[in-house]
Amino acid sequence: MTEQADLHADAEVGGSNHGFDPAARLAERRDRNLDRDLQPADRVAARTRMAPDPRGTRPDYGDERLVFAANNYLGLAQDDRVVRAAQQAARSVGTGAGASRLVTGDTGLHRALERDIAVAKGTERALLFSSGYAANVGTITALDPDVIFSDELNHASIIDGCRLSGAETVVYDHCDPNSLAEEMAARNISGEADEQCDANVQRDADESWLVVTDSVFSMDGDVAPLAEICDVAERFGAWVMVDEAHATGLYDGGGIVQRDGLADRIEVQMGTLSKALASQGGYIAGSEPLVEHVVNAARSFVFSTGLAPPAVGAAREALRIAREGDRREQLWDNVEYLRDGLTSLGYDVLGETQILPVLVGSRDDAVALADRIRDCGIVAPAIRPPTVPEGTSRIRVAPMATHTTAELDRCLDAFEIAGQERGLL
Numbered sequence: 291m292t293e294q295a296d297l298h299a300d301a302e303v304g305g306s307n308h309g310f311d312p313a314a315r316l317a318e319r320r321d322r323n324l325d326r327d328l329q330p331a332d333r334v335a336a337r338t339r340m341a342p343d344p345r346g347t348r349p350d351y352g353d354e355r356l357v358f359a360a361n362n363y364l365g366l367a368q369d370d371r372v373v374r375a376a377q378q379a380a381r382s383v384g385t386g387a388g389a390s391r392l393v394t395g396d397t398g399l400h401r402a403l404e405r406d407i408a409v410a411k412g413t414e415r416a417l418l419f420s421s422g423y424a425a426n427v428g429t430i431t432a433l434d435p436d437v438i439f440s441d442e443l444n445h446a447s448i449i450d451g452c453r454l455s456g457a458e459t460v461v462y463d464h465c466d467p468n469s470l471a472e473e474m475a476a477r478n479i480s481g482e483a484d485e486q487c488d489a490n491v492q493r494d495a496d497e498s499w500l501v502v503t504d505s506v507f508s509m510d511g512d513v514a515p516l517a518e519i520c521d522v523a524e525r526f527g528a529w530v531m532v533d534e535a536h537a538t539g540l541y542d543g544g545g546i547v548q549r550d551g552l553a554d555r556i557e558v559q560m561g562t563l564s565k566a567l568a569s570q571g572g573y574i575a576g577s578e579p580l581v582e583h584v585v586n587a588a589r590s591f592v593f594s595t596g597l598a599p600p601a602v603g604a605a606r607e608a609l610r611i612a613r614e615g616d617r618r619e620q621l622w623d624n625v626e627y628l629r630d631g632l633t634s635l636g637y638d639v640l641g642e643t644q645i646l647p648v649l650v651g652s653r654d655d656a657v658a659l660a661d662r663i664r665d666c667g668i669v670a671p672a673i674r675p676p677t678v679p680e681g682t683s684r685i686r687v688a689p690m691a692t693h694t695t696a697e698l699d700r701c702l703d704a705f706e707i708a709g710q711e712r713g714l715l
């Protein structure tokens with residue numbers, strides 16, 4: 291045994307956690323119903339076999355289930371063309387980037403996908419990160435704003451970016467441009483909103499203000515009013531950053547920014563390769579100076595290995611298919627079919643996107659419903675507080691382009707059985 295291993299063994303035998311007690315922290319989390327379990331699946335597709343969390347041992351997969359819980363919206367994660375592109379990238383470029391992009395990990399393949407994303411997003415340039423999380427945290431900190439205005443339901447990676455940046459962060463009401471305008475006016479010392487100004491908070495002429503919002507919100511399936519948000523931001527001289535994680539590849543070959551024709555009003559478009567593009571990684575898209583600044587200043591870019599070439603190759607092919615193929619139409623057909631079916635059963639389905647949050651109400655009903663549909667072979671998670679407000683627990687249903695009509699019907703049957711048994715219908 292090495293000297294170091296010896297020390298670890300002594301610490302365990304001695305039983306001292308030196309202030310760290312993971313078991314106690316876990317128990318406390320369980321007491322508050324906040325613990326989570328992993329759930330191994332044997333493949334990423336519309337049908338998969340799943341297992342209960344085996345902790346450190348081998349998963350024991352059960353029967354095949356239909357997955358209505360993934361963000362693999364276009365069902366491309368096992369598409370032959372995408373798989374071949376990943377294999378080709380591994381063979382011709384390598385399985386890993388081998389170093390940070392700023393050292394030797396900057397390959398022609400990375401550059402090719404960045405050009406494709408810039409075209410899809412209508413910007414001068416794009417930049418890849420090793421995840422969407424890294425893209426948000428790295429970009430927000432690199433922008434180093436004085437004040438950030440953030441939608442109250444923004445994704446955790448945006449919240450962490452705000453925290454890490456050290457900026458004053460002002461949270462405005464969800465998808466509410468009026469609330470955004472009020473918050474901005476309260477910090478403004480000049481212009482039309484003077485009378486609402488808080489004398490203690492004065493805006494310096496060269497203070498930098500950033501508005502940041504998801505475009506599609508993953509738990510509510512709704513869409514930020516981006517044009518109105520841009521109107522407000524422009525009035526107050528703020529920049530706008532939009533997270534298109536759940537929209538990339540699904541709207542006009544780009545995201546909501548493309549659908550709404552706003553590319554020239556939004557300074558930073560951000561997104562992931564990990565959802566509709568069936569891969570891994572994140573990106574930002576914007577002006578040449580912005581991207582060049584982020585290359586230099588985003589620590590999650592500078593101090594992290596470049597995105598693995600197979601992920602780049604897969605995402606590039608998935609983006610091509612998303613833009614040119616008919617997968618998007620298939621997805622939207624399935625979304626409409628399922629939304630209509632669930633609504634006809636008597637469920638309240640929120641949102642206006644491919645994410646169908648089925649409102650249930652109480653935490654217990656949502657968990658019971660999710661368990662029962664699971665018995666019927668359908669996987670769709672119960673989303674409960676604190677992820678969503680008390681009394682708005684829901685089942686998040688996310689169909690894929692590759693679900694057949696028979697599979698959508700099985701999902702509807704399961705919701706009917708479960709809802710009736712629970713007295714919800």
Ligand SMILES: Cc1ncc(COP(=O)(O)O)c(C=O)c1O
Nearest residue numbers: 421422423445447535562564571
């Ligand atoms: C809105 C949003 N932003 C960012 C992320 C992070 O992306 P990634 O999973 O690629 O790290 C996610 C996904 O979990 C997300 O839903």
